[in-house]
Amino acid sequence: MAHPRINLGSLKVFEAAARALSLTRAAEELNVTQAAVSQQVRQLEAQLGVELFRRLPRGLALTDEGLGLLPVLQEAFDRIDDALDRVGDGLAREVVHVGVVGTFASGWLLPRLADFARRHPAVDVRISTHNNRVDPAGEGLDYAIRYGRGNWPGMESRFLMPAPLTPLCTPSLAAQLRGAAELSRFPLLRSYFVDDWRLWFEAAQVVPNGPVNGPIFDSSVTMVQCALQGLGIALAPPAMFEREIAEGRLLQPFEPMLDAGGYWLTRLALKPASAGATAFAAWLEGECGGPAGDSA
Template structure:
């Protein structure tokens, strides 16, 4: 079978840019300047006679023609890398995952040795965040975040339920006998403004107003609560060790569902073999 002369560098540039949906990150991966990468992609578009990307203010998006070409090239380059790695014995597929910090420390990190044993050919690269993340802009394959699972343009798979309840230092807990006592202590809050109001309503004290400092991370909320700064509303499953060892105490049994943890990926990207196996491992 005769094959056309393939512009391999341009195809590689296109595949990296499509995977990252960002020319800058693709150029960094390929160790070329952004101008050189843009030139290669323009040359490929001219050669094919089609536009492969919509150029956006932040990143790029595939056109219909680009979306047809990308999965074929992505699979082809993955197979070439796997084959070459099999010959040399050194191939590991890289999977970049953004993880909300609470889930990373409270659930994922203790279980990573199991993933490595089951999937030694996958190299995980973890990037923690505070639940605000740009998958395309940050060049991530997947992200684990907390919420309701409604993120536009993303495939969202539920990972873990996470009931919330008030927690605090042991000395603070001894001052609390019923939910009404919370009116006399600082209520440490997250940037999600309705969390305390929903718990207070479930506990029968809906008229109480939550007053206290605001934090952008459940980890800093927990540290402040353990230090005696007030009472924090936290996902209990992420702080089981702190509760078991007595650094934090749950003064009231009432819990409330405020969301769950989700694994997300861009709908415009084909799920790689490594991403599929990571998703299945999370659900096992």
């Protein structure tokens, strides 16, 4: 069924309101009045012959019809934005969307992206960060860089580099340690996996002097920032915090390392790779030491 009188503006208003579940926030985003947003939404509902929102005492909720329409519009607007970006400067540009676990993004990738841009000026890499939980299909990603063992269902995974974990702390805190067994005197910070500290003590063949306690973070970057404040000892990959170590703000007080996983370049196995995405993968693997093969 065709709807010839529905304009792009009405659809954009609905998308903004549906994303925020608020007419007020949609109006602020679009720089129009709330009344204008409400009128556009009601006009769109009348044209479609369905309700897209349920009006609640506080805010909005999407109907089944609204839930079905929202992801289609979001994908369409993303494609329009990408197309405009490619032609806006007179160059044919290709956008590659990459989701990157935050530790790898800040500790390794971002300082090197200028080299990729110099080598591939027609490819625009857009980076979003995540805490190792990512939905490549839902987020429209060409690639996701993750930490783990490479066994994500439905994904093609290419190993990039190892990232063994070891204790990291401030020099003042390290000076209080006479041996690895004394680590348990302090808060032991960790991310993602609750058993990492226990496994590190086993790998180091050390029995801690007390219980292994400490907060769990959903980001190694945040965890290490806590360690930099002297609030505990982080179990983290030193390769991702080379600057802090070189500056003397962090120390690795003991040599043993725990192999808990590495960084992987992953993509949906059934999604074709564009020329720009293929170029990014080849550059990334080269920077990491060369391709090491795929793992299902």
